[in-house]
Amino acid sequence: xxxxxxxxxxxxxxxxxxxxxxxxxxxxxxxxxxxxxxxxxxxxxxxxxxxxxxxxxxxxxxxxxxxxxxxxxxxxxxxxxxxxxxxxxxxxxxxxxxxxxxxxxxxxxxxxxxxxxxxxxxxxxxxxxxxxxxxxxxxxxxxxxxxxxxxxxxxxxxxxxxxxxxxxxxxxxxxxxxxxxxxxxxxxxxxxxxxxxxxxxxxxxxxxxxxxxxxxxxxxxxxxxxxxxxxxxxxxxxxxxxxxxxxxxxxxxxxxxxxxxxxxxxxxxxxxxxxxxxxxxxxxxxxxxxxxxxxxxxxxxxxxxxxxxxxxxxxxxxxxxxxx
Ligand SMILES: NC(=O)c1ccc[n+]([C@@H]2O[C@H](COP(=O)([O-])OP(=O)(O)OC[C@H]3O[C@@H](n4cnc5c(N)ncnc54)[C@H](OP(=O)(O)O)[C@@H]3O)[C@@H](O)[C@H]2O)c1
Numbered sequence: 442x443x444x445x446x447x448x449x450x451x452x453x454x455x456x457x458x459x460x461x462x463x464x465x466x467x468x469x470x471x472x473x474x475x476x477x478x479x480x481x482x483x484x485x486x487x488x489x490x491x492x493x494x495x496x497x498x499x500x501x502x503x504x505x506x507x508x509x510x511x512x513x514x515x516x517x518x519x520x521x522x523x524x525x526x527x528x529x530x531x532x533x534x535x536x537x538x539x540x541x542x543x544x545x546x547x548x549x550x551x552x553x554x555x556x557x558x559x560x561x562x563x564x565x566x567x568x569x570x571x572x573x574x575x576x577x578x579x580x581x582x583x584x585x586x587x588x589x590x591x592x593x594x595x596x597x598x599x600x601x602x603x604x605x606x607x608x609x610x611x612x613x614x615x616x617x618x619x620x621x622x623x624x625x626x627x628x629x630x631x632x633x634x635x636x637x638x639x640x641x642x643x644x645x646x647x648x649x650x651x652x653x654x655x656x657x658x659x660x661x662x663x664x665x666x667x668x669x670x671x672x673x674x675x676x677x678x679x680x681x682x683x684x685x686x687x688x689x690x691x692x693x694x695x696x697x698x699x700x701x702x703x704x705x706x707x708x709x710x711x712x713x714x715x716x717x718x719x720x721x722x723x724x725x726x727x728x729x730x731x732x733x734x735x736x737x738x739x740x741x742x743x744x745x746x747x748x749x750x751x752x753x754x755x756x757x758x759x760x761x762x763x764x765x
Pocket of ligand 1: 480481482483564589590591592593611612614617656677678679682703704705706753754755757
């Protein structure tokens with residue numbers, strides 16, 4: 442079977458398409474035929490050796506997938522051949538089949554195609570962890586989302602609306618702003634044209650911004666924090682801009698605010714019951730059409746490098762999906 446392999450740290454063009462042995466399910470595992478893989482920005486970091494986890498070589502990128510169970514190993518009673526599933530494994534999915542512990546699978550009973558389902562877990566899961574578990578976003582609060590048309594950004598715009606927030610989408614181009622608005626954003630800010638702090642202060646009024654979702658980092662983080670409300674929550678999600686900012690702590694004192702870390706991968710490992718509850722809710726909302734799971738473009742497995750370059754090139758709105 443075919444797999445995309447990372448055999449040394451490097452860029453997307455260093456990945457190789459290889460023939461590897463078919464997997465065999467061990468005890469507690471299922472072999473899943475992968476129909477679609479969701480790529481995320483962190484895939485570009487993991488293949489470069491710049492992610493917090495450094496897998497042993499060779500490994501496949503692709504942390505989330507959707508597919509169909511083909512075989513189950515000893516002791517597996519909760520999954521059977523033919524089940525439609527989605528899975529989250531951090532890395533390893535960019536291949537045609539995988540043997541995976543069934544505790545990492547979620548049965549897909551909702552009316553949701555596998556291509557869209559493949560990109561649900563990391564983006565909406567991170568949005569759920571950030572808004573519901575960490576920030577405890579309340580109906581009527583103002584939520585500013587940076588990088589609002591990207592994977593986690595778009596998911597947060599949609600989930601924020603679903604939870605009853607007033608959503609301010611902040612992004613770098615007018616096309617991306619229009620896209621965020623079409624997905625529910627109430628207000629938009631183009632942060633390449635306008636000073637982000639001034640624009641957020643204007644939109645937040647005297648009260649300020651209750652919750653800031655920040656997957657971008659760089660200079661945008663401090664600019665946004667300066668517009669936060671009393672008792673606001675600044676969610677630290679990622680650093681797509683490349684620079685990990687240092688925030689002046691006096692701002693947290695003056696604003697009486699919280700800076701909250703959001704780490705989806707560790708949350709899944711540390712709080713599996715909460716993760717399962719989250720996925721049950723997200724798959725239901727997606728099946729009911731309340732979350733778009735928008736697919737920017739689908740690439741064949743052999744074009745995984747192009748899909749990753751679209752992410753680093755800041756082109757993607759929603760998700761890029763690879764079909765093995
Ligand atoms: N903490 C967690 O658990 C968690 C979970 C998932 C993702 N993340 C992190 O969140 C960030 C976004 O992930 P994603 O998968 O949503 O990525 P994505 O789809 O590529 O979106 C990233 C967004 O960041 C903005 N951006 C600003 N400067 C950029 C640059 N130099 N290169 C690329 N994008 C840039 C872009 O929006 P504009 O053009 O509008 O600025 C882009 O849409 C990443 O840092 C990722 O590692 C963290």
